[in-house]
Amino acid sequence: xxxxxxKDIPTIxxxxxxxADLYEEYYDKVARYVYVHIGNKEEAEDIAGEVFLKALKSxxxxxxxxxxxxxxxxxxxxxxxxxxxRKMDKRSRVPIDSIVLPGNDNPADTAEKNIxxxxxxxxxxxxxxxxxxxxxxxxFGGLTSKEVGGILNKSDGAVREMQRAAIEKLRGIMxxxxx
Amino acid sequence: MTEDFDRILDxxxxxxxxxxxxxxxxxxxxxxxxxxxxxxxSMHDVQKTYAFAPSADAKRAARQKxxxxxxxxxxxxxxxxxxxxxxxxxxxxxxxxxxxAIVGALVIEPVLNPPTxxxxxxxxxxxxISDEPNDIGDFESLNVTISxxxxxxxxxxxxxxxxxxxxxxxxTQLQGEQAQEIWRGDVPAGQYSQxxxxxxxxxxxLESTGQSVDVKLPGGKxxxxxxxxxxxxxxxxxxxxxxxxxTGNNGKYVLKPQIGESGARQEQKSLE
Numbered sequence: 073x074x075x076x077x078x079k080d081i082p083t084i085x086x087x088x089x090x091x092a093d094l095y096e097e098y099y100d101k102v103a104r105y106v107y108v109h110i111g112n113k114e115e116a117e118d119i120a121g122e123v124f125l126k127a128l129k130s131x132x133x134x135x136x137x138x139x140x141x142x143x144x145x146x147x148x149x150x151x152x153x154x155x156x157x158r159k160m161d162k163r164s165r166v167p168i169d170s171i172v173l174p175g176n177d178n179p180a181d182t183a184e185k186n187i188x189x190x191x192x193x194x195x196x197x198x199x200x201x202x203x204x205x206x207x208x209x210x211x212f213g214g215l216t217s218k219e220v221g222g223i224l225n226k227s228d229g230a231v232r233e234m235q236r237a238a239i240e241k242l243r244g245i246m247x248x249x250x251x
Numbered sequence: 252m253t254e255d256f257d258r259i260l261d262x263x264x265x266x267x268x269x270x271x272x273x274x275x276x277x278x279x280x281x282x283x284x285x286x287x288x289x290x291x292x293s294m295h296d297v298q299k300t301y302a303f304a305p306s307a308d309a310k311r312a313a314r315q316k317x318x319x320x321x322x323x324x325x326x327x328x329x330x331x332x333x334x335x336x337x338x339x340x341x342x343x344x345x346x347x348x349x350x351x352a353i354v355g356a357l358v359i360e361p362v363l364n365p366p367t368x369x370x371x372x373x374x375x376x377x378x379x380i381s382d383e384p385n386d387i388g389d390f391e392s393l394n395v396t397i398s399x400x401x402x403x404x405x406x407x408x409x410x411x412x413x414x415x416x417x418x419x420x421x422x423t424q425l426q427g428e429q430a431q432e433i434w435r436g437d438v439p440a441g442q443y444s445q446x447x448x449x450x451x452x453x454x455x456x457l458e459s460t461g462q463s464v465d466v467k468l469p470g471g472k473x474x475x476x477x478x479x480x481x482x483x484x485x486x487x488x489x490x491x492x493x494x495x496x497x498t499g500n501n502g503k504y505v506l507k508p509q510i511g512e513s514g515a516r517q518e519q520k521s522l523e
Contacts, residue, residue, distance in 0.1 A: 088321055089403075089445075095317055097470060103305040117305045121313030128320055192300040211298050214268045217261050232257040235264070236290070243293040 087131050090141060095124050098142055102149050104212040108196075109153045110160075119156060123149045143219045146209055150223075195245040203238035206231055259283055263291060270467055275501040365401065365410035368436050376438035376481055378415070379490040381430040382422040383509045386497045389458055393422040393466065393495060395506070396452040397433065405444035405478060419452075422493060430490050440483045448473040448491060453506060455495070466495060466504045473508045479515035489515045 082090070103120035107113055126148050127134070127141075134144055196204060202224065209220045217231040224231065263276035273291040277284040378400060387393065396419045401412045415433040425431055450473065455466040473493060481487045492512035495504050 088324075092318065092321065093474075095314060099310055099313065100305055104301065104303065107303060108301050113303055113305075114309075117309035117313070120305065121309070121316060124313065124317050125320055128317060128324065188296075189300055192297055196297070207297065210264055210268075211294060212301065216265060229254070229257075232261045233253075236253075236257050236260055239260070239290045239293050242297065243289050246293060246296060247289070 084131055087134065087141075088128065091124065091127055091131070094141055094145065098145060099124070101212060101214050102145060105146060105149055105208055106153050108208050108212055110156060115156065119149070119152050122152055126152070139222050140219055142213075143215060143222045146213050146215065147223055150205075191246060192242075195242045198245055199238050199241060203234055203241070206234045207238050207242075210235060256283060256286065260287060260290060263287060264294060267291070267294065269469065271498075271501070271503070275503070279501070365412045368411055368413040368438060370413070370416050370434055370436040372435060374436035374438070375440075375483055375486055377432050377435040377486060377488045378413075379430040379432045379488060380420045380422075380425060381428075381490050381492045381512065382425040383492050383494040383512045384426045385494045386504060387423055387426055387495055389497070389504075390423050390464075390495070391456045391458045391461060393455045394419050394453070395422060395450055395493065396454075398449045398451040400434065401445075401447040401449070402438065402443050403445035403447075405442040411438065422495065438481045438487075440481055442478065442480050444476065444478050446475045446477065446489070446491060448493075448508075450506070455504065464502065464504060466506060467498075468506045473506065475508050475510055475513055477510060477513060482517075485517045485519060487515050487517050489513075 099120055102123050103116045106119045106123075107116035110116060110119075123145055127145055130148075134141065196207070199207065205224060206220055209215045209223065210217070213220075215223075216228075217235065218228040220226075221228045221231045226234075259280050263273065263280075266276050267273055273288075273295065276291070277287055280287065380395075380397075397415050398418070399412050399414050401410055403410050413434050413436060416435075417431065417433040420431050420433060450468050450471055453466045453468055455464045456462065457464050473491070475491060479487065479489060490513055492509035494507055494509045494512075496507060497503070498505050
């Protein structure tokens with residue numbers, strides 16, 4: 073009886089090593105992905121750390137899924153972000169568009185940054201949930217369209233189409249506001 | 252037509268994510284540049300608005316937590332299964348504490364703070380850099396400064412690192428069979444599976460113009476996944492081959508590890 077591992081399936085130790093490597097490349101990206109959703113940098117850093125811990129503890133379930141590990145990390149990030157927002161909704165959550173960005177610059181620069189932040193945030197709010205996710209995973213997660221498709225259960229062609237439509241929408245809103 | 256445009260926009264976004272600038276992509280697709288430009292500008296605006304670099308402290312703390320959990324998880328599985336098979340008692344609990352203390356000292360500590368190896372002229376391990384000639388002919392000089400080299404053991408998370416004695420190498424001088432030793436010292440015997448080279452600076456000068464050119468290294472490190480063995484009585488010479496390739500017709504270059512030309516060669520220690 074053959075009880076050994078099949079050669080093409082990595083062992084759990086290999087998955088653990090890969091996760092440790094991905095940490096170096098993806099921690100910042102995961103933190104930015106979370107930040108776009110929750111608007112709090114410190115919380116985003118904490119949640120990014122949790123994503124990797126949760127991934128480590130769930131590697132057995134990952135082995136059965138057969139999707140790229142970085143895509144799986146963003147699935148976990150999405151779930152933890154949703155949990156966080158649910159918890160915050162039960163308390164009094166500070167809406168993302170009321171956040172004042174801290175700045176070391178002079179007050180005029182800070183005010184300008186806040187205006188720009190509000191402008192982009194308002195435009196992002198006009199996107200559909202799926203479009204927001206595509207933009208977030210592509211612009212901040214650095215995933216390819218194929219990897220995004222794997223997360224959203226869409227073809228990469230459908231992701232490319234959603235991406236173009238989303239950016240055109242953003243352009244339309246931000247461009248109009250700028251005039 | 253729309254499908255073509257979607258693909259081109261997608262490619263430009265991929266390239267920007269990898270560190271290229273938007274202008275390069277626009278110049279590669281002049282027929283679409285008018286339509287592409289505002290969309291890439293919007294991408295830039297959105298990224299800039301939400302840009303933030305997580306603090307080094309937060310990142311370090313999260314890394315330590317991850318590695319500590321990883322070390323614990325790897326050792327707890329066999330330990331727990333052993334303890335499930337026998338009656339629980341104070342004696343076994345004490346033994347568990349001792350086992351964990353040993354694991355902490357031998358396994359977790361080296362992961363969090365990899366020991367730095369010291370160089371020695373009589374060491375059993377020599378580390379060399381070479382260059383497979385792809386586009387190196389375009390360069391008058393290509394100086395790569397290496398800040399540290401990390402070796403990862405195959406069967407555990409144990410990592411070792413050393414600081415090269417020769418930190419800057421000119422790849423134009425290391426083409427083909429040429430190689431330069433940058434460190435020699437004693438490395439603990441065992442099986443190793445990964446090598447990382449952390450690069451602090453790359454300075455390239457073109458042969459044709461004598462001008463500096465942008466040479467990218469995504470992530471600031473080169474990584475090879477390649478099993479090799481180090482023993483105490485034989486010298487292991489590990490050659491890490493680095494190659495430079497042009498990224499297209501945009502005059503940019505990228506450094507890559509060349510696994511086919513890299514590897515360990517062993518030689519007997521000379522008898523004195």
